[in-house]
Amino acid sequence: MNFLRIMTQKKSLIPKLNLRQRTLIAMIVSAIILLSVIFAGILLGDERIATNLENRNLAPSLDHPFGTDWLGRDMFTRTMKGLTLSIAVGLIAAAASSLIAVVLGILAATAGKIIDSIISWLVDLFLSVPHLVTLILIAFALGGGMKGVIIGLALTHWPSLCRVIRAEVMQLRSTEYVQISRKLGKKRWWIVTKHMIPHLIPQFFVGLILLFPHAILHEAAITFVGMGLSPHHPAIGIILSESMRYLSTGMWWLAFFPGLCLLIVVRSFDIIGENLRMLIDPHRAHE
Amino acid sequence: MLLEAHNIGLRHPNGHWLFRNLSISLRSGEIVGIRGPSGCGKTSFARILSGYEQPSEGVVLLDNSPLPKTNYHPVQLIYQHPEKAVNHRWKMSKILNEGWTPDDHLLTSLGIEREWLNRWPNELSGGELQRFCVARALGPKTKFLIADEMTTMLDAISQAQIWQSVLDIAQKRNLGILVVSHDDHLLKRVCSRVIEFHNISYK
Amino acid sequence: MLEVNHLSISFLQYEKGLKQQQLKVIKDLSVSVHSGEILAVVGSSGSGKSLLAHAILGILPTNATTEGTIYFDGVKLTPEKKEEFRGKEISFVPQSVNFLDPLMRVGTQVRNAARGASTSAQRKAFERLRLAKDVEQKFPFQLSGGMARRVLASTAMVSGAKLIIADEPTPGMDPTVIKEALKYFRELADSGCTVLMITHDIGAALEIADKIAVFYAGTTVESAMVNDFSGDGRLLRHPYSKALWRALPQNDFLPIPGSQPLPYANLPGCLFEPRCAFATTECRQDEPKPREIRNGIVRCIHAT
Known part of the structure; x- marks a missing residue:
């Protein structure tokens, strides 16, 4: 109860931003960060990451903001390209994953008891094993590489969203207005598209965006341990794992900046997702 | 037409019978009231009669054939809480026209203002929403209406407004109405006969 | 005992997009009740009369703004005071069954809501409202709507509060139980309690109230004695x-x-x-x- 705050509120000269405006600003800032990373990754030329032994092992400077590595490659360019690749992999994987979640979630809730128990069992199975373990197993079985990572990510990240969607559809199915709709002669498919999907779309997008950071972190992690993308891709996991070898020689910038950037990107996605959820939540819609 | 319930019984999953051997018949044009204490299963019985729930035993017959499972249901139920009976993501006009398109005359007689059609459900009061729910249930294929505490949550003026127009329409279209309520005055006012719920069920 | 002066409640709501709008739901409302009296506020449902109860208790949502003053027992009700009195001096019978915690046995809930009332007091109230002995061991989902309402009503009875605010205490109950519940409110009032009953059911209001305030479109249009409602x-x-x-x-x-x-x-x-x-x-x-x-x-x- 923030009653006190309201009762004692004074009118200030600067218009106070309401929650919706603040949320929107947070989301826009996050989106700008992500977009600039992607643009930087695409626009920066390959010549800056070509081997250039004259400039190797330079500490951060104006010319090389993130320093250079033992082959003289510009770490800023490598990081941006690595992150762009990670975002792309994360995007494909998260989209595939949430699609699986929605289809299975709706099926579980509408297609009868047997299918429901099979899907619920699958969800429990996947959730009982750590993501990373299943991810490594699947990626390894598929022979690693880009394809292995994407399929692995897609197949491991759907269960929690699937559970949410299933519960949501179940709850919708028992609402009075959906039952009334049946008695007004509406077909099952009509009810799914007109009553249920509009309720699920926001859930779907929030779930999708919140899957991103997971997918990116796991992609980096699996690449870091050597089961993911092949070493000639400029992936963030590769950069981090290579730089580990040089940390002891005092070249802190090799791991520090890429790691920090990864963190910022992941947090940006998280902020967008959480804020989107808040905007959509009807209980807080008018704060 | 004739709506009949034969020896209806409903059992809880735990094996305990909520009610058994309930039989009732309702003709077109007849308005019958059911009265009973809360928690005795009136609402479940109303849901069975309108096809929302399957009884554990017994049958509901409409002109000697079982209730249809698909298509527009000839026995429409009106719920007690209109707030729950509408999709809050839909505007009122979409809600109103979900099953059929009520004509202007019906809207006027139920006191539905045209301006409300462009509003969202949370902008209207329960009494206003209930008018929409009633209009929605009065499609041309509706033969019987089950009013389960239809106006219990509403003020006296809304109650009188809704009932007067429902009675008027029922007479014109020869609808049968089953009124589930605990308000003796209301039952006396609108029904031709009133049944005590526990008199028609034997546990 | 309870005096509400010029109460206005408005809500800050989003229109399209980012613009916010002040929506005045209650305007310049004044009512007063003396101890030992029952005041019924009667009006159509959804017209915002529940907000009066929520304002006295200080449980309005955060986007609400209030103006006007509320005095209880000569003390001006500030947000701190409201919090202090809630459940002790002032007891609330909410309208919605959703106020019950779905995961707690109702007997425990009633005792907790009345801030630690004794089990025997709770049993007495249950008996009074014709709730069977085993009800206190049940969870809310096992109760019918009318039973859940009676459980809600029982909290006020066991709390020993000086002011009882009942928001639509009767719908869904059958007449005999309504009579019993109303009689109990009457007895509480006769023993010095103040009762504010918010309802759309004039019948129930007439049965027990001393005064009736008629609520329309956000304010009280008339305060009358019960006897005025006749003929x-x-x-x-x-x-x-x-x-x-x-x-x-x-x-x-x-x-x-x-x-x-x-x-x-x-x-x-x-x-x-x-x-x-x-x-x-x-x-x-x-x-x-x-x-x-x-x-x-x-x-x-x-x-x-």
């Missing part, structure tokens, strides 16, 4: 109260056309004017001020 309603002062009285099924069952204006509609004059059979051009000009007529208060310039 053809000629003792009533406001045309809306008369219409409400006549619309009861035990009276004429006659509705009046039209509907209550939405809070979005900005009517400059009397809010009942569009539906009033006695409206004149003057009614459209200014909001009628409350006037005292025949021991009651009315907001109508034509009332006699």
Whole structure:
């Protein structure tokens, strides 16, 4: 109860931003960060990451903001390209994953008891094993590489969203207005598209965006341990794992900046997702 | 037409019978009231009669054939809480026209203002929403209406407004109405006969 | 005992996109109740009369703003005081069954809500409301709507509060239980309690209340004694109260056309004017001020 705050509120000269405006600003800032990373990754030329032994092992400077590595490659360019690749992999994987979640979630809730128990069992199975373990197993079985990572990510990240969607559809199915709709002669498919999907779309997008950071972190992690993308891709996991070898020689910038950037990107996605959820939540819609 | 319930019984999953051997018949044009204490299963019985729930035993017959499972249901139920009976993501006009398109005359007689059609459900009061729910249930294929505490949550003026127009329409279209309520005055006012719920069920 | 003066409640709401709008739901509402009295606030559901209860208890949502003052027992109710009194001095019977915790046995909930009342007091109240012995061991989902309401009503009875606010305590109960619950409220009042009952059920209000405040479109249009609601309603002062009285099924069952204006509609004059059979051009000009007529208060310039 923030009653006190309201009762004692004074009118200030600067218009106070309401929650919706603040949320929107947070989301826009996050989106700008992500977009600039992607643009930087695409626009920066390959010549800056070509081997250039004259400039190797330079500490951060104006010319090389993130320093250079033992082959003289510009770490800023490598990081941006690595992150762009990670975002792309994360995007494909998260989209595939949430699609699986929605289809299975709706099926579980509408297609009868047997299918429901099979899907619920699958969800429990996947959730009982750590993501990373299943991810490594699947990626390894598929022979690693880009394809292995994407399929692995897609197949491991759907269960929690699937559970949410299933519960949501179940709850919708028992609402009075959906039952009334049946008695007004509406077909099952009509009810799914007109009553249920509009309720699920926001859930779907929030779930999708919140899957991103997971997918990116796991992609980096699996690449870091050597089961993911092949070493000639400029992936963030590769950069981090290579730089580990040089940390002891005092070249802190090799791991520090890429790691920090990864963190910022992941947090940006998280902020967008959480804020989107808040905007959509009807209980807080008018704060 | 004739709506009949034969020896209806409903059992809880735990094996305990909520009610058994309930039989009732309702003709077109007849308005019958059911009265009973809360928690005795009136609402479940109303849901069975309108096809929302399957009884554990017994049958509901409409002109000697079982209730249809698909298509527009000839026995429409009106719920007690209109707030729950509408999709809050839909505007009122979409809600109103979900099953059929009520004509202007019906809207006027139920006191539905045209301006409300462009509003969202949370902008209207329960009494206003209930008018929409009633209009929605009065499609041309509706033969019987089950009013389960239809106006219990509403003020006296809304109650009188809704009932007067429902009675008027029922007479014109020869609808049968089953009124589930605990308000003796209301039952006396609108029904031709009133049944005590526990008199028609034997546990 | 309880005095509400010029209470206004408005909500800050989003219109399209980012713009916010102040929506005044309660306007300039004043009521007072003495100890030992029952005041019923009667009006249509969804018209915002529950907000009066929420304002006294200090449980309005965060986007609400209030103006006006509330005195309880001579003490001005500040947010801190409201919190202190809630559940102790002031007890609340909520309207929605959703106020019950779905994961707790109802007996425990009732004792907790009354801030640690004894088990025997709770059992006595349950018995009084014809709730079977095993009900206290049940969870809310195992109760029917009427039973859940009786459970809610029992919290007020066991709390020992000086002021009881009951928000729609009766719908869904059958007449015998309503009578019993109302009788209990009456007894509480006779023993010195103050009861504020918010309801749309005039029948229930007439049975126990001493005074009735008629609520329409965000304010009270009339405060009358119970006896004024009798016969053809000629003792009533406001045309809306008369219409409400006549619309009861035990009276004429006659509705009046039209509907209550939405809070979005900005009517400059009397809010009942569009539906009033006695409206004149003057009614459209200014909001009628409350006037005292025949021991009651009315907001109508034509009332006699």
